[in-house]
Amino acid sequence: MRHLVANIATYTIAALLILGSALFAWMRSSQLVLSDEYATLARYEPTPEHDFEWREVGEHAYASNCRNCHGREGLGWDQYPGLTDTARLFAAPGGREYLVELHLHGLTSPRWGAPMPSMGHMQDVELAAVLNHVLTHFGNTPPTGARLYVPADIAALRGPKRSPWEVNALRPGGDARAAEQGAPRRQE
Ligand code: HEC
Known part of the structure; x- marks a missing residue:
């Protein structure tokens, strides 16, 4: 019984760690899109709709x-x-x-x-x-x-x-x- 409790605790911690790192990786990757220099800078380019926002x-x-x-x-x-x-x-x-x-x-x-x-x-x-x-x-x-x-x-x-x-x-x-x-x- 003691083993079972210990195992459950271990698996729970392992599962939380995996979930946490997955969440972290997801946050990082969406941040990466935000800080992509080309993509970000392209938003300021002049277009027929708006002037160059410099x-x-x-x-x-x-x-x-x-x-x-x-x-x-x-x-x-x-x-x-x-x-x-x-x-x-x-x-x-x-x-x-x-x-x-x-x-x-x-x-x-x-x-x-x-x-x-x-x-x-x-x-x-x-x-x-x-x-x-x-x-x-x-x-x-x-x-x-x-x-x-x-x-x-x-x-x-x-x-x-x-x-x-x-x-x-x-x-x-x-x-x-x-x-x-x-x-x-x-x-x-
Ligand atoms: C590492 C130092 C350094 C950095 C960084 C730097 N400059 Fe300069 N800049 C100089 C020096 C030194 C001169 C003068 C060079 C000469 O006349 O031999 C100069 C000259 C100039 C001149 C010409 C002045 C003239 O009278 O002909 C302009 C304009 C200028 N810099 C703008 C900028 C801008 C804008 C940036 C950023 C995008 C920048 N510089 C970054 C050192 C720097």
Whole structure:
């Protein structure tokens, strides 16, 4: 009799453990669907029904991919430039493409002591969103009537790898600004 009770207890515990792990596995797998990056990001893509919903993605992408170097308020620090001048670059001839290229391939210039790493691993949705985020924050105002980025703008510029120095040559005004201000320019 004692054996029977002990066996029932053992089987009950075993059954509960199996049930518990099955429940856990089920929860994990449904969570996995929720956090699938492609699927989640695709929801923000522009469609005929709604515009590109970039605000939330842009804020999130900035915090996880840019903030460490460019700062919470986009002011930069040490070797890392501030992003307070990005709307001016965007408005200059070739600036719209330059901003995308520097994200796809990285940037090395004589202006700063550190390179900007390539952000090409980020999805088109994230890159378009983070650029729009920068262009509307940190004191930047995009030119009136300017069309902000959509994911297709990023996709259109993905192509053969460029060197970060080549990207620097695409910068509107080249190094003129650094020359004006005495290169290498550092932000205190
Ligand atoms: C590891 C540090 C680092 C990260 C992360 C980083 N950057 Fe940069 N970024 C730099 C550095 C350094 C430069 C300047 C490079 C140079 O001129 O040689 C730069 C340059 C830039 C410029 C161009 C400034 C100009 O005057 O031409 C923009 C715009 C920019 N970053 C935006 C971003 C955004 C948006 C992100 C996130 C998606 C990001 N960066 C992530 C370090 C970083």
